[in-house]
Each structure stands twice: as structure tokens, then as C-alpha cells.
Amino acid sequence: MNVSSTKTKKISILLADDHQMLLDLWHSIxxxxxxxxxxxxxxxxxxxxxxxxxxxxxxxxxxxxMGPIDGFEVTRLIRQFSPSSKIIAVSKFIFPAYAKRMKxxxxxxxxxxxSPADELxxxxxxxxxxxxxxxxxxxxxxxxxxxxxxxxxxxxxxxxSREIEILQLIMDGLTSNQxxxxxxxxxxxxxxxxxxxxxxxxxxxxxSLITTARxxxx
Numbered sequence: 001m002n003v004s005s006t007k008t009k010k011i012s013i014l015l016a017d018d019h020q021m022l023l024d025l026w027h028s029i030x031x032x033x034x035x036x037x038x039x040x041x042x043x044x045x046x047x048x049x050x051x052x053x054x055x056x057x058x059x060x061x062x063x064x065x066m067g068p069i070d071g072f073e074v075t076r077l078i079r080q081f082s083p084s085s086k087i088i089a090v091s092k093f094i095f096p097a098y099a100k101r102m103k104x105x106x107x108x109x110x111x112x113x114x115s116p117a118d119e120l121x122x123x124x125x126x127x128x129x130x131x132x133x134x135x136x137x138x139x140x141x142x143x144x145x146x147x148x149x150x151x152x153x154x155x156x157x158x159x160x161s162r163e164i165e166i167l168q169l170i171m172d173g174l175t176s177n178q179x180x181x182x183x184x185x186x187x188x189x190x191x192x193x194x195x196x197x198x199x200x201x202x203x204x205x206x207x208s209l210i211t212t213a214r215x216x217x218x
Contacts, residue, residue: 014057016048045069079106109133
């Protein structure tokens with residue numbers, strides 16, 4: 001460890017994701033860099049909120065698709081109980097509207113899980129300075145949308161994380177029964193979600209749904 005790093009306060013980071021393997025991978029990466037201190041790892045949204053309350057981390061790396069409360073609600077609660085903590089969403093959803101929604105809730109950054117590791121470090125450094133960070137992947141999608149749909153209003157109807165998950169499975173060609181088996185939900189529940197997705201995106205068939213979803217960056 002060099003002299004300058006001993007004089008600089010480490011950035012404390014809370015890792016929150018429902019995949020233990022990813023948490024362990026993040027932990028191993030950050031432990032190799034003496035600028036950071038991992039103060040906790042949370043595998044559910046509820047645990048993430050409780051840890052943020054007690055540990056008051058500088059940065060929270062937060063997955064949006066967590067249970068029993070999703071990343072949007074976790075963000076709202078952490079902002080309430082630990083307002084000094086800066087939240088960066090690290091999500092599988094390549095969805096500009098979700099980045100916008102997270103920002104509106106008080107998050108300071110949005111990085112997709114397809115982003116390179118270097119970009120995650122860049123996000124942390126920028127957010128630590130008080131700047132909002134939006135990953136290049138989402139920025140490119142926004143630029144394409146503006147060119148393709150110059151008259152389109154910004155953003156999309158707010159789908160829940162569960163609706164996004166089901167939408168992606170529909171795009172993969174799965175039936176309601178297959179989706180229900182995969183998510184441990186009844187076909188009736190899946191059909192209710194399907195109805196809400198179609199209504200929110202103003203489409204009437206799967207073909208139009210897929211076209212709309214792709215224009216959203218999914």
C-alpha cells in the first residue's frame with residue numbers, strides 16, 4: 001500500500017445482489033483495490049436496507065431485481081434511512097426508462113451487467129464526486145431512440161421489475177405455463193402480468209410487443 005492511499009479515506013461499499021456468485025466476484029475484485037472497503041453483502045432487498053441503515057456506506061451497488069422488495073423500493077428506503085449513501089444500479093435491464101426512474105428515486109448511477117468492469121469503477125469514482133453516471137450502453141440506446149423516434153416523448157410507461165422479467169421471457173418465446181414454471185407463479189398470475197404489460201405498452205399482439213420491447217432496448 002502506498003503512502004498516498006493511507007492518507008485517503010477508503011470508499012465504503014455495500015454490495016446488494018440476489019446472486020451469491022456475483023457478490024463473491026464483486027468482493028474479490030474490490031478487495032484487490034485499496035481505495036475501497038466492502039462493508040457488507042446483501043442477498044435480498046430487505047437485508048440491503050437494514051445494512052444501509054446501520055453501516056451508512058458511501059456507495060451501494062444495487063441490483064434492481066431483488067426480493068422481497070425490488071431495487072426501486074430499496075432505493076427509496078435507503079435514501080430515507082441513509083441519505084448520505086450514493087446508490088448505483090447495476091442491472092441486467094438495458095432500459096433507459098429504468099435508469100430515469102432510478103435517478104428520480106435518488107440513485108446516482110446506472111450501469112448494466114453487460115458493462116465492462118472498468119466502467120463500474122468509473123461510475124463509482126464519478127458518483128463519489130457527486131456526479132450522476134449513466135453507462136455508455138444506455139447512452140447509446142437513448143441516442144438511437146432520438147434518431148429513430150424524434151417525436152416520441154421521453155421514457156416509457158413504468159413496468160415493474162417482474163413485468164420486465166416476464167416481458168423478456170415472452171420475447172424468448174415462452175408460453176404462460178412455461179413462464180409460470182420458471183418463476184414459480186401460476187399461469188393465471190402470469191396472464192394478469194401479460195395483460196398489464198400489453199396495456200402499458202399499448203400493443204395487442206406478441207409481434208407488436210416484441211417490436212416495442214426492442215425499441216426500448218430490451
